[in-house]
Amino acid sequence: MLLAVTYDNGEVFQHFGKTPFFKLYNIVDGEILQQEVVSTDGQGHGALAAILNAYGVDALFCGGIGPGAVNTLAQIGIKCFPGVEGNADEAVNSFLKGELMYDPDASCNHHHDDGNCSHEHCCH
Numbered sequence: 001m002l003l004a005v006t007y008d009n010g011e012v013f014q015h016f017g018k019t020p021f022f023k024l025y026n027i028v029d030g031e032i033l034q035q036e037v038v039s040t041d042g043q044g045h046g047a048l049a050a051i052l053n054a055y056g057v058d059a060l061f062c063g064g065i066g067p068g069a070v071n072t073l074a075q076i077g078i079k080c081f082p083g084v085e086g087n088a089d090e091a092v093n094s095f096l097k098g099e100l101m102y103d104p105d106a107s108c109n110h111h112h113d114d115g116n117c118s119h120e121h122c123c124h
Helices: 045-055 067-075 088-096
Strands: 002-008 021-028 031-039 059-061 079-081
Touching (some): 002 088, 021 088, 031 088, 059 088
Parallel strands (some): 059 079
Antiparallel strands (some): 002 021, 021 031
């Protein structure tokens, strides 16, 4: 299983569409075999699903994420776990123990006219 986490400075980045990095975890038989941080090269919203798909990601942990992005990820077979906060490595370890705290309703669907999210959980 290849798991991606929206990532910046060790933490789960809180806005999928603006994440500067993904941290990828290759998990086999419940153990992390390999970790890698990859840049999104400043690409946003629409391109991020393609980046994840190109790496062969199976699941994504993130903070806030819009319903369109969730649907796009689902269409390409990536399971989304929104509403994850805190340290990325700790979140993955919690997942492996069956203890991941996430919020399936942590969507980012209310925006100001300038395109910025109006919810704190989306844009920390």
